[in-house]
Amino acid sequence: MKKISFFLIVALFLLAGCGGSGESETDYITLSGTVSSVSEHELMIDVTEGEILVSGSVIAIFPDAIALEVSEGDVVQIWYDGEMMTSEPPQVNAVSYEILQEGAVGDESTAEPETAEESTTVQVVVEPMAAATATELTPDEAMEWELSTGVAQLLVNTAEVNGNVSISLCLDDMVVEIGEFGRLGSAWLLGLEDGRSFVLLDADYASDDYVTFLFEVTDGEIVEQSRLEDVSLQSATVSAEQFNLRVHVDVLGSYDSYMDYVIDDAGTLQATSDFYEIPVDDSDWRLITVIKAVPVTVNGQETTLPVGTQIRITGTDNQSTAYFRVEDTGKEGSITFVRGDGEEDAYTLYIDGISEYDYFETLPYAG
Numbered sequence: 001m002k003k004i005s006f007f008l009i010v011a012l013f014l015l016a017g018c019g020g021s022g023e024s025e026t027d028y029i030t031l032s033g034t035v036s037s038v039s040e041h042e043l044m045i046d047v048t049e050g051e052i053l054v055s056g057s058v059i060a061i062f063p064d065a066i067a068l069e070v071s072e073g074d075v076v077q078i079w080y081d082g083e084m085m086t087s088e089p090p091q092v093n094a095v096s097y098e099i100l101q102e103g104a105v106g107d108e109s110t111a112e113p114e115t116a117e118e119s120t121t122v123q124v125v126v127e128p129m130a131a132a133t134a135t136e137l138t139p140d141e142a143m144e145w146e147l148s149t150g151v152a153q154l155l156v157n158t159a160e161v162n163g164n165v166s167i168s169l170c171l172d173d174m175v176v177e178i179g180e181f182g183r184l185g186s187a188w189l190l191g192l193e194d195g196r197s198f199v200l201l202d203a204d205y206a207s208d209d210y211v212t213f214l215f216e217v218t219d220g221e222i223v224e225q226s227r228l229e230d231v232s233l234q235s236a237t238v239s240a241e242q243f244n245l246r247v248h249v250d251v252l253g254s255y256d257s258y259m260d261y262v263i264d265d266a267g268t269l270q271a272t273s274d275f276y277e278i279p280v281d282d283s284d285w286r287l288i289t290v291i292k293a294v295p296v297t298v299n300g301q302e303t304t305l306p307v308g309t310q311i312r313i314t315g316t317d318n319q320s321t322a323y324f325r326v327e328d329t330g331k332e333g334s335i336t337f338v339r340g341d342g343e344e345d346a347y348t349l350y351i352d353g354i355s356e357y358d359y360f361e362t363l364p365y366a367g
Helices: none
Strands: 004-009 029-038 042-050 057-059 076-087 091-101 121-126 133-137 143-147 150-159 166-170 173-180 184-190 197-204 211-219 219-228 231-238 243-251 254-263 269-271 293-300 301-307 310-316 322-326 332-336 349-351
Touching: 029 057, 029 091, 042 076, 057 076, 143 211, 150 184, 150 197, 166 184, 166 197, 166 219, 173 197, 173 219, 184 231, 197 231, 211 243, 219 269, 254 310
Parallel strands: 057 091
Antiparallel strands: 004 121, 029 042, 029 076, 042 057, 076 091, 091 121, 133 184, 143 150, 150 166, 166 173, 184 197, 197 211, 211 219, 211 231, 231 243, 243 254, 254 269, 293 301, 293 332, 310 322, 322 332
């Protein structure tokens, strides 16, 4: 996301004297000519002099947020980034302009050019887009991180407490307690293109019972934005702004699935789809045998899987649908289920009102 700052200077002077980019007008290409038409963010210029284009017409495109105080017939000089887009007429990306002489189309007067005190220069400083970064943090080792108020010390701190690990996040003198776990998984410091900073980490309560946290780091403040149970960074892929995270699901068995997440505008982790992919292996443990004809959907048509059919689960929305593949034919389809809502059957799935255990010989649930 590009951030653009605009400065209006009512006086002709070198751009190097302005705060912001530190660049001078000599860093850009110039052309001058008479304005033949004006729209909201564009000038059509009949060029009379230029470093590259010395005659003809050109369209100068300015950033949306700038107000062009130019009229048809004005003689202007513009500075642009050197790129010329192929079109008829060609287009250039302008960074500033100066009115050399005011006038109207068809005005044959030979008025003297305005003095420097009367001319108007508009400078547009385009701040470079920050590069997105993802840096793995080493527990108990402070890392310097640049915020708008200066450089801060960031630390993921661990301490042993009654056989567990107490985890906290420290920003200079500020400490945020995360909790006590069996162990810390991994932690990442993320710098987004829009300038926001986050810490992404996971922790294991006991045996692979992970929870993943996302904290936003601002000037002097650490804010918890997301806490996702059964989501882990283990065997996951972490990049600057998108993460393929491991998600434990219990749908016709216990599986490690994978889902892409992004950080949204509100600073929270959001799944990019409703399909949790379950990698399929060749183990007999994951092979499910039908012992009662199961109602399913294949190619959009409702049908049943006959007794003896063997399937593997390939994905789920983790809400009401499981996706499968038939072992011997490769045919794919889906099974619709509802979760039990009672205290005794909260972990049982029901297919067409019948318990999942009545449809399959063995379900590969963990524990």
